[in-house]
Amino acid sequence: MSTIRWTEADVVxxxxxxxxxxxxxxxxxxxxxxxxxxxxxxxxARQGTALLWRGDYHNARQLLRAMGRRLGSPPSLGQGDDPARAFHLHREARGRRARVLGMLLVLLEDGSGEGGPGEGRPGEDGLREGRPGQGGHVLNLRRAPDVRQACAEAYGTPRGPVAVALTELLGVLGAHQWRVRGVQVPALGARVHPHYGVFSPVRGEYVDLVARAPLPPGPVPAATAFDLGTGTGVLAAVLAGRGFGRVVATDVSPRALACARDNVHRLGLAGRVTVTGPALYPGGRARLVVCNPPWLPARPVSELERGVYDADSAMLRGFLDGLTGHLEPGGEGWLVLSDLAERLGVRTRADLLSLIEAAGLRVLGRIDTRPRHPRAADGADPLHAARAAEITSLWRLAPA
Structure with missing residues (x-):
C-alpha cells in the first residue's frame, strides 16, 4: 500500500x-x-514537493488555474514539423504539466470526524458542502462540495483517509456530472450515461457510421452481432436498434462492463443485449462483429486514456486476428477507426492494410466521415492541423 507522510502541528x-x-x-x-x-x-511543485491543501476549496481551484498559467501550453503541431516527433513532444509536455499540477493534494476523510467547516450549506457552485460524520469520502475544506457520491462511484467504499491530487478529484466530480446528465445520442434518440473511467461517446460521427452502414445480407432479427470493446454500450444499443435479435457486448475493463450493463438496463435492452467479459471476443460466431478500438497506438498513462491509446495496436491486432474465427459464413467485421494516427505519423495506411492482409481479411468497402466535435475547429488546440484534416472510417471486412 502506497502512503504519503507529512508533519502538521508537530505531529507526523x-x-x-x-x-x-x-x-x-x-x-x-x-x-x-x-x-x-x-x-x-x-x-x-516543479521541485517535486507536494502541497496538501488545508485552505478554502475554491481558492485551491484558483491556485491550480494560476499554476497552470505559469506552465504554459503544450507545443503546437505546425506545418513542416515532423508529425511523430511533434506528437511525442506534445505528450511529454502534457505529462510534465500533469505531474506538476498533480502536486496539489487534498485529503478525503472517512466522514467519522467531528466538527470542521462543512455544515451542509449550499456552496458557491450549487453543490452541497461536505459534512463530517455522515460517512463516505468527505472533503473537509471550507466551501467544499459534497463529494461522497462521486467518490463512491470512482473509488468504492472508503477504507480510511486517502490523499489524492486535486486534479484527479475534479475529474471524478466531472465524471459524476456526465453520469447524472448523460450524453444525448441522436442515433438512439436517447441518452447514454458514462461512468468514471469509461470513455464518453461525445464524438457522434463514429456512432452514426455504425447506424447507417449497409448490413450484411440475411434476416437480421434472427442474427447475432458482437460489439467488442463496448465501453458505455452505445454501439451495442445501436446494433439492437438496427434489428439484431441478439447482441453480445464485451470489454476488458470492469468499469466499462458495469457501465454498459447500466446503460443496457436504462434503455430497456436487457433482453436482447448481453454484456460479458473481461474479454475481447465472446464465444461463438456472429453475422456482424463491430470494433471501435482506441485510435492511437501509444501507451496509455491513465485508466481514461485507455479509450484513446492502444499500446502497440494490441486491441486492433486482436480484433483482426480473431475475426475470421468468429464470423458466420457471409458475415462481416466492421472496424471503426480514425486516420488521426496516420496524420500524426505514428501509424501509416500501409501498416493498417498490412495488418488486415496478415489476418487473412479483405476490404469489402469503406465509409468515411469528417469529425464534427468542437476540437476539430479549435485553432488553439496544439494538434489542430491534424484534427481538422482527420477522417473517421468504417472498414467493412470479410475473410479473404
Missing part, C-alpha cells in the same frame, strides 16, 4: 495514497493554505 501523519494515473506517491509533502502564492506553489 501518514495516510494512504491513490492515483488513477498510477503516479508514485510524492516523497515530500508540506501543508499549504490560502496564504500560499501561486509562484511559491509552482516552484515547490
Amino acid at each position: 501523519r501518514t495516510v494512504r495514497w491513490h492515483s488513477g494515473s498510477a503516479a508514485p506517491p510524492p516523497r515530500r509533502v508540506v501543508v499549504a493554505d490560502d496564504r500560499m502564492s501561486a509562484g511559491t506553489a509552482h516552484r515547490l
Whole structure:
C-alpha cells in the first residue's frame, strides 16, 4: 500500500495514497493554505514537493488555474514539423504539466470526524458542502462540495483517509456530472450515461457510421452481432436498434462492463443485449462483429486514456486476428477507426492494410466521415492541423 507522510502541528501523519494515473506517491509533502502564492506553489511543485491543501476549496481551484498559467501550453503541431516527433513532444509536455499540477493534494476523510467547516450549506457552485460524520469520502475544506457520491462511484467504499491530487478529484466530480446528465445520442434518440473511467461517446460521427452502414445480407432479427470493446454500450444499443435479435457486448475493463450493463438496463435492452467479459471476443460466431478500438497506438498513462491509446495496436491486432474465427459464413467485421494516427505519423495506411492482409481479411468497402466535435475547429488546440484534416472510417471486412 502506497502512503504519503507529512508533519502538521508537530505531529507526523501518514495516510494512504491513490492515483488513477498510477503516479508514485510524492516523497515530500508540506501543508499549504490560502496564504500560499501561486509562484511559491509552482516552484515547490516543479521541485517535486507536494502541497496538501488545508485552505478554502475554491481558492485551491484558483491556485491550480494560476499554476497552470505559469506552465504554459503544450507545443503546437505546425506545418513542416515532423508529425511523430511533434506528437511525442506534445505528450511529454502534457505529462510534465500533469505531474506538476498533480502536486496539489487534498485529503478525503472517512466522514467519522467531528466538527470542521462543512455544515451542509449550499456552496458557491450549487453543490452541497461536505459534512463530517455522515460517512463516505468527505472533503473537509471550507466551501467544499459534497463529494461522497462521486467518490463512491470512482473509488468504492472508503477504507480510511486517502490523499489524492486535486486534479484527479475534479475529474471524478466531472465524471459524476456526465453520469447524472448523460450524453444525448441522436442515433438512439436517447441518452447514454458514462461512468468514471469509461470513455464518453461525445464524438457522434463514429456512432452514426455504425447506424447507417449497409448490413450484411440475411434476416437480421434472427442474427447475432458482437460489439467488442463496448465501453458505455452505445454501439451495442445501436446494433439492437438496427434489428439484431441478439447482441453480445464485451470489454476488458470492469468499469466499462458495469457501465454498459447500466446503460443496457436504462434503455430497456436487457433482453436482447448481453454484456460479458473481461474479454475481447465472446464465444461463438456472429453475422456482424463491430470494433471501435482506441485510435492511437501509444501507451496509455491513465485508466481514461485507455479509450484513446492502444499500446502497440494490441486491441486492433486482436480484433483482426480473431475475426475470421468468429464470423458466420457471409458475415462481416466492421472496424471503426480514425486516420488521426496516420496524420500524426505514428501509424501509416500501409501498416493498417498490412495488418488486415496478415489476418487473412479483405476490404469489402469503406465509409468515411469528417469529425464534427468542437476540437476539430479549435485553432488553439496544439494538434489542430491534424484534427481538422482527420477522417473517421468504417472498414467493412470479410475473410479473404
